[in-house]
Amino acid sequence: MKKIAILGSTGSIGTQTLDIVREQKDIEVVAVAAGSNIALLEKQIREFAPKLACVYDEEKAVELRIKTADLPVKIVSGMEGLLEVSVFPESEILVTAIVGMLGIRPTVAAIQAGKKIALANKETLVTAGHLIMPMAKEYGVPILPVDSEHSAIFQSLQGNEGNKISKILLTASGGPFRGRKREELEQIQVEDALKHPNWSMGRKITIDSSTLVNKGLEVMEAKWLFGVELEQIQVVVHPQSVIHSAVEYEDGAVIAQLGTPDMRLPIQYALYYPKRMPMSGERLDLFSLGSLTFEQPDTETFRGLALAYEAMKQGGNVPTIYNAANERAVALFLAGKIGYLKITEIIETCMEQIVHRENPSLEEILETETLVYEYIERFICK
């Protein structure tokens, strides 16, 4: 039996991870964590029988403890609880499927405890990649990408050890507003931005996909995961989401991974790497697709992507400023407190206003996050 722990078991990636567990039958879920959805978490505990479960919200944890009193599961809460799940002695792999910088400390703890990381939580690498990647190397643990593009790149690298990458072609669907100009985005409502053309995902990443901030975060994620220069990463808009990304080698060969848009494949590949397991579901039918198309990204309209390259170029804590500003701005947009275009405006303002630091420690990254939140609270939410 393969033993895994999941941070964010009730979310989009978390529930699809459990779909794989249900189908494969040789994975045991030993620990899980979620934010506050205790109704679903209770169902998951009854079905998968983990030994440890964390609910971030303290009061909900008390409720869940009562509801699961008949079961041999320990219920914990808060950051302490997340850390306990991350380092749970029996687990071999930690699936990091929570949203945002909250994932940093649990990921660090898991690496130090020698757990393999199946990484969905891209915000952790974006903000702390300079600490996480060397740490994973030091502890000899692999960081296995779950993000579909990074999984595609990782799959395209297999069998090419020692061969230099000349370029990464990072594909993007372009989101629901592809082809629109800035003026047309002013009146965008939350419901419009939550309609992704090809993927069904959590709310935050769906908004990020519509602004292309998600692609910006993915460029930074790719740089850390694959150790390439920023200039080697080219974003290619490919509305059909069939080519999940590709690698170009020095001889001009381009190797890509294709498939239907289904996150279960990258999740399963990370869990079983280097083995490929059977999987149910639709298969790619090239005849019914007919054609695949490609476009340059419009970085004038979707400033979030250009700002991501800028943040990564500046380095230090600037990617953290970019990410933290986006996290807060998206939350404000989802709560109906700011307009759609304000999201990238806030990111840009924070990148200009918050003090830059080189080579930030973990504490300095978290400090930067607080500074960004305070700045937005004082000057933008006033």
Ligand code: NAD
């Ligand atoms: P989601 O919103 O659907 O799920 C988030 C999960 O995190 C939920 O289980 C929630 O309960 C949990 N959570 C929230 N706050 C928490 C807290 N304080 N403590 C513990 N758990 C908490 O999000 P998602 O779409 O599954 O995305 C998860 C991560 O994976 C993100 O970093 C996202 O960028 C990345 N990702 C997602 C997809 C996708 O298809 N959904 C694809 C690529 C990458």
Ligand code: MG
């Ligand atoms: Mg992705």
